[in-house]
Amino acid sequence: MSTGDALSIRPQHPAPRPLEALRREFGWETGSGHAGDAAAFGVTIDSRDVREGDLYVGLPGARRHGAEFAAQAERSGAVAVLTDAAGLEVTATQGLGIPVFVSAVPPRESLGELAAAVYGTAELPARVFGITGTNGKTSVVYLLAELLRAAGMTPGLSSTAERRIGEEVIVSNLTSPEATELHALLARMSEKGVDAVALEVSAHAVERHRIDGVRFDVVAFNNFSQDHLDDFGDMESYFAAKLALFAPEHAERGVVVVDAPAGQRVARESRIPVTRLATEYGQDAEWHLAVTRQSLDGVSFVLQGPEGAHFRGSVPVFGRFMAENAALALIMLHEAGIPLERVAAGLDRGRIPVYIPGRLECMNPETPLEAGPRFFVDYGHTPGAFAAMLDALAEVAPGRIIFLFGADGDRDTTKREEMGRIAGAGSDAVIVCDYHPRSEPPEAIRAQLIAGVRSANHARVFEEGDPRTAVRLAVSIAQPGDVILYAGPGHEDYQEIAGRILPYSAREEVRGALREAGLLP
Numbered sequence: 474m475s476t477g478d479a480l481s482i483r484p485q486h487p488a489p490r491p492l493e494a495l496r497r498e499f500g501w502e503t504g505s506g507h508a509g510d511a512a513a514f515g516v517t518i519d520s521r522d523v524r525e526g527d528l529y530v531g532l533p534g535a536r537r538h539g540a541e542f543a544a545q546a547e548r549s550g551a552v553a554v555l556t557d558a559a560g561l562e563v564t565a566t567q568g569l570g571i572p573v574f575v576s577a578v579p580p581r582e583s584l585g586e587l588a589a590a591v592y593g594t595a596e597l598p599a600r601v602f603g604i605t606g607t608n609g610k611t612s613v614v615y616l617l618a619e620l621l622r623a624a625g626m627t628p629g630l631s632s633t634a635e636r637r638i639g640e641e642v643i644v645s646n647l648t649s650p651e652a653t654e655l656h657a658l659l660a661r662m663s664e665k666g667v668d669a670v671a672l673e674v675s676a677h678a679v680e681r682h683r684i685d686g687v688r689f690d691v692v693a694f695n696n697f698s699q700d701h702l703d704d705f706g707d708m709e710s711y712f713a714a715k716l717a718l719f720a721p722e723h724a725e726r727g728v729v730v731v732d733a734p735a736g737q738r739v740a741r742e743s744r745i746p747v748t749r750l751a752t753e754y755g756q757d758a759e760w761h762l763a764v765t766r767q768s769l770d771g772v773s774f775v776l777q778g779p780e781g782a783h784f785r786g787s788v789p790v791f792g793r794f795m796a797e798n799a800a801l802a803l804i805m806l807h808e809a810g811i812p813l814e815r816v817a818a819g820l821d822r823g824r825i826p827v828y829i830p831g832r833l834e835c836m837n838p839e840t841p842l843e844a845g846p847r848f849f850v851d852y853g854h855t856p857g858a859f860a861a862m863l864d865a866l867a868e869v870a871p872g873r874i875i876f877l878f879g880a881d882g883d884r885d886t887t888k889r890e891e892m893g894r895i896a897g898a899g900s901d902a903v904i905v906c907d908y909h910p911r912s913e914p915p916e917a918i919r920a921q922l923i924a925g926v927r928s929a930n931h932a933r934v935f936e937e938g939d940p941r942t943a944v945r946l947a948v949s950i951a952q953p954g955d956v957i958l959y960a961g962p963g964h965e966d967y968q969e970i971a972g973r974i975l976p977y978s979a980r981e982e983v984r985g986a987l988r989e990a991g992l993l994p
């Protein structure tokens with residue numbers, strides 16, 4: 474197993490794409506130089522990622538114009554630059570020896586199609602699945618991959634936690650990679666014989682054309698709650714970006730969880746055919762899910778659909794929503810023509826042996842409950858995720874609930890008080906620590922969270938900025954049978970403080986604290 478860099482992913486055997494043919498196909502003007510008979514083997518929007526033979530696309534950004542980096546791209550081996558009119562002016566002073574093409578439409582709008590043309594990924598032999606929603610997307614992607622494997626297929630995946638091509642693991646920098654990276658990843662997956670791809674699709678990805686040029690067989694929507702208001706301004710714009718995935722230019726068909734009004738609205742307003750999943754029998758839907766057994770170790774369920782389609786199974790992670798995630802993944806396979814019987818045949822009594830990095834990940838599953846607390850680490854960082862996890866824990870936690878969390882600096886600040894209130898209402902003790910303060914004063918973020926916790930007037934609250942100390946504090950106050958849930962960092966391995974990226978892995982820290990307490994060997 475190797476860990477590669479997300480940006481530098483490329484197919485191993487790229488085909489040459491003559492620049493002149495690309496120029497004609499996309500209708501670019503030649504701003505300077507000549508295409509001649511040069512060909513592109515790859516395409517990137519980041520000068521730091523340029524490989525020999527790449528076409529470098531200089532896009533206008535929030536801070537810089539990508540064209541400013543054209544000379545750097547040339548030095549790294551770029552064969553040509555594509556940009557907009559403003560970018561052409563920027564390149565004029567750089568004395569470039571490679572041609573500069575100019576796109577009349579904003580280059581980002583045709584980036585997906587361009588990347589598909591360069592990497593030959595417009596038509597893929599693989600089935601492609603996409604999941605959007607606020608929380609739980611990563612879990613659905615991992616469940617999809619596991620179920621596809623059970624059905625005898627070779628899955629590839631792209632998620633917030635990592636990208637995977639068989640045993641090859643590639644670091645993720647964004648939930649949904651830029652179109653140039655995504656198509657390079659898809660090309661590489663094709664080379665490796667991947668015949669089914671599971672992709673996490675963020676609202677940013679739909680809005681910023683990151684998934685253009687990809688044809689999804691099936692897309693799904695799981696839930697919707699407050700997040701990313703710093704980027705989208707209001708909930709309606711955030712919702713619209715997710716709804717836009719359910720359109721014929723992106724996907725053939727969709728699956729929607731209709732328990733909540735947002736899902737019902739996606740089902741109503743979708744521009745592609747959708748099938749619906751409900752977790753309550755009274756509700757109007759084609760598929761129904763019933764949870765049959767729950768414990769801290771997992772959840773069992775029965776899924777029933779049209780024409781006798783059914784599945785009885787379990788997931789080794791707690792929470793009704795995990796059963797819902799699994800049901801959603803199963804229906805996606807069914808909708809893609811993969812029979813549920815075929816999936817079941819590849820599993821031991823319906824058990825889906827999924828491992829989801831940093832998603833309700835139990836760091837000491839072997840500790841007997843009478844010997845000590847169980848410690849879980851999760852990536853949840855929204856009020857909706859907190860509520861779902863704490864509601865689920867209330868159903869299965871044998872002892873007290875100790876909740877450890879912090880909040881992002883320089884991101885949606887309006888969710889902080891609500892996060893605190895939900896944490897306070899749903900736990901017995903809350904420890905507020907620092908997450909990624911970024912440029913904000915950490916104590917000010919903590920104060921907002923603590924005000925929220927106190928407003929619930931329920932849990933005891935502790936303040937401990939240093940997450941390493943906070944983790945140890947949690948272990949020290951826990952008793953056998955208690956559950957500690959550390960929400961926020963999930964799989965991450967860094968902390969961002971005042972412009973610096975410092976190494977920090979919550980999972981490693983928790984393992985260390987449990988070892989010190991004699992709860993792990």
Ligand SMILES: CC(=O)N[C@H]1[C@@H](OP(=O)(O)OP(=O)(O)OC[C@H]2O[C@@H](n3ccc(=O)[nH]c3=O)[C@H](O)[C@@H]2O)O[C@H](CO)[C@@H](O)[C@@H]1O[C@H](C)C(=O)N[C@@H](C)C(=O)N[C@H](CCC(=O)O)C(=O)O
Pocket residue numbers: 518519520521531532533534535536537538539540542646647648649650651675676677678704
């Ligand atoms: C806010 C946002 O989306 N920013 C994105 C944007 O950055 P920007 O406009 O600030 O770029 P810039 O720094 O001005 O640079 C302009 C151009 O010059 C290029 N450049 C820049 C510097 C250099 O040395 N060389 C170079 O080529 C850049 O690649 C870029 O194309 O363009 C960059 C390249 O296209 C993106 O990587 C970057 O995503 C940043 C990293 C980001 O954090 N995005 C978040 C908001 C995001 O997309 N999140 C979603 C949601 C996840 C969820 O559901 O929770 C996700 O999918 O991850």
